[in-house]
Amino acid sequence: MNLKLEHPVALVPTMGALHAGHQSLIKIAKELAKNVVVSIFVNPLQFENTNDFSNYPKSLDADTKLAQEVGATFVWIPTFEEIYPNEPTIISAGEIGNLFEGVHRFGHFDGVLTVVKRLFDLTNPEFAVFGEKDFQQLFLIKDMVEKLGLPIKIISAPTIRDSSGLAMSSRNIRLSASDRESAIGIYRALEAANSAPNIEAARVKLVNGIGAIPNFMPDYAELIDENTFEVAKPDTANVRAIVAGWINGVRLIDNMVMTKLGVSK
Numbered sequence: 001m002n003l004k005l006e007h008p009v010a011l012v013p014t015m016g017a018l019h020a021g022h023q024s025l026i027k028i029a030k031e032l033a034k035n036v037v038v039s040i041f042v043n044p045l046q047f048e049n050t051n052d053f054s055n056y057p058k059s060l061d062a063d064t065k066l067a068q069e070v071g072a073t074f075v076w077i078p079t080f081e082e083i084y085p086n087e088p089t090i091i092s093a094g095e096i097g098n099l100f101e102g103v104h105r106f107g108h109f110d111g112v113l114t115v116v117k118r119l120f121d122l123t124n125p126e127f128a129v130f131g132e133k134d135f136q137q138l139f140l141i142k143d144m145v146e147k148l149g150l151p152i153k154i155i156s157a158p159t160i161r162d163s164s165g166l167a168m169s170s171r172n173i174r175l176s177a178s179d180r181e182s183a184i185g186i187y188r189a190l191e192a193a194n195s196a197p198n199i200e201a202a203r204v205k206l207v208n209g210i211g212a213i214p215n216f217m218p219d220y221a222e223l224i225d226e227n228t229f230e231v232a233k234p235d236t237a238n239v240r241a242i243v244a245g246w247i248n249g250v251r252l253i254d255n256m257v258m259t260k261l262g263v264s265k
């Protein structure tokens with residue numbers, strides 16, 4: 001059953017534990033449509049790690065306030081049965097879904113696309129807003145919308161960082177003070193890569209910077225062509241650094257466009 005919503009609708013899909021990053025998405029949504037739906041659903045299909053799923057932070061009352069404060073007209077907290085009344089039709093994220101995040105979180109992007117498609121089916125939004133922090137996710141959602149010919153405009157929103165540079169994430173509240181200090185190293189490594197004169201030097205700065213972070217167990221740290229997810233070569237035009245890994249059981253992910261690298265900018 002579809003929700004009865006006044007259109008146009010801008011949808012901001014979330015898994016809750018909202019923070020300033022989510023609020024920035026809601027503000028962007030509010031500029032696009034009067035009716036802003038914020039969904040809060042921790043989607044089991046996209047967690048390959050049961051601890052990560054069961055430890056995922058939950059704060060529904062605070063979430064509702066934070067969302068309404070910046071213009072959400074409907075905070076939608078669906079049940080599992082509402083999202084998946086039947087065995088879900090799994091949407092494959094294809095080859096790019098098996099790279100980087102997909103290597104370390106097997107099936108993750110199939111789970112993301114499956115839930116996002118269900119959220120789209122149930123709300124029929126004209127717009128949907130996603131953060132650039134999960135850059136591979138954003139890429140694959142845009143790709144799905146294009147391939148399925150869905151009449152939805154996907155809007156990407158810049159990563160919001162705290163004053164130290166740490167990218168805002170719901171998982172950050174699980175970081176101790178010293179973990180947080182380590183986590184800032186990810187931003188510093190990205191910035192260092194961005195200060196390098198060429199791809200080779202940038203890769204060295206990124207990998208060394210990431211390798212030097214205390215307690216950080218990286219899954220990957222790479223420079224990619226942001227249009228294809230291929231590893232960047234000296235002649236790649238649009239280069240982005242992507243990083244993910246774990247600090248004391250907390251998964252962190254970040255990325256940064258390399259503004260000084262690449263050709264024909």
Ligand code: PAF
Nearest residue numbers: 013014015043112115134
């Ligand atoms: O980015 C997220 O919070 C989730 O992956 C999303 C898009 C809400 C799907 O569950």
